[in-house]
Amino acid sequence: MAVEMLSYIEKNSPVHRLSGATKLIVFLLWSSAAMLTYDTRVLLFLFVISITIFWLSKVALRDVAFVLIFILIFLLLNNIAIYLFSPQEGVSIYGTSHVLFEIAGRYNVTLEQLFYQFNITLKYFVVIPAALLFIVTTHPSEFAASLNRIGVSYKIAYAVSLALRYIPDIQRDFRTISQAQQARGIDLSRNEKFFTRIKNAISIILPLILSSLDRIEVISNAMELRGFGKKKKRTWYSAKPFRRSDYITIFVSVIIFILSVIITFYDGSRFYNPFL
């Protein structure tokens, strides 16, 4: 199973040195800003900063290339779907219609539609570098500590950390079970008919689920023995203290967030309209 997953990449950069909590806060602000705004000027500004921070982090593009290719394909399909379902969406949003050329029926290409789909795509390009960076520059065990620091109950933070800790183990279980079943002649590939494929999938996920339920018992007994949940607070081995750079980063990103919200809603519409 050669499917790759994103994981922490060890580097020494200003972004890596920030505390996990700072990165989590910035990531949340960043994605909310990108989610709220449709203002092209704001999006372009955020995009330039995203790219700059990505460059600062020293993360090599080829380390995340497999995800990027995946996202690009997804974006392409999404754009095609939007156009097929609603070729006049841009016209109804911007209120004008500059037709470039006709295709057939209501399918024509307008500047407004192109601009609208450009904005949708840009929204993703604003969030993707921030999200990628958050994942590859924050150590999984520090992530739980940061969740706890921004106010999530430590039990839930611990559940997240358990999930991250056990994803590789369960992936190994999955591989073992699926190879064992395939050795017995159970085919999961697309050669099999759809319904047989579903039936065969069950023969893999059922053992996986039952073994995971056993795992839950073992781990909760171990945690019970160590007195988990006895106190109201807990400390984290991998928590990083806040430093000056953390405060500055949070301050700057809060300002950017507020500014982008103000600019977006200033004229009463989430869209920037260059056609008026």
Place this chain on the structure above:
Amino acid sequence: MNRGLAIRTVVAIGIGAAVYVILGRFAAIPTPVPNTSIHTTFAFLALMSVIFGPLAGGLIGLIGHALLDAISYGSIWWSWVVISGFVGLFIGYGAKKFNIDIESGVFGKKEIISFNLIQIVVQLVGWGLLAPTLDILIYVEPNLKVFVQGITAAASNIVTVGVIGTLLLVAYAKTRSQSDSLTKE
């Protein structure tokens, strides 16, 4: 036990989210509509909600889906993440309301029917109605497109949970010792 989440629930959320990620990544069968596939992982989510209750189900959906998106796409599709949590929460809640007690090893015709009623209603509301609405609010995508996506997802997930979820629950119930398995002689 003291206040707050029980240890077993905390662990169930953690491991559940991990299994959710693995099933979502490796055991999904794609359909032609973008962003939508037959997710065996929702059958698992329904099973966990019934076994561990609404809170665990909701958090497994929320955390599992967010991690899955983050690890595989590098960005999180929030509107659908929220709905995963919603589905987990309300299937668990419904199972409690209808007195489905899987731990007692009883999962007969009556339980199968009420479980499926619950999951159909919850998923229809979740994927068919709330997810597209959130997509429109957050991402301002065309109405028709998100509703077609939503309805497709609702249909495929209802079938997935109805078939695979029910089978999983029946199989799980068999591993429990039945509460009425002893007879007085």
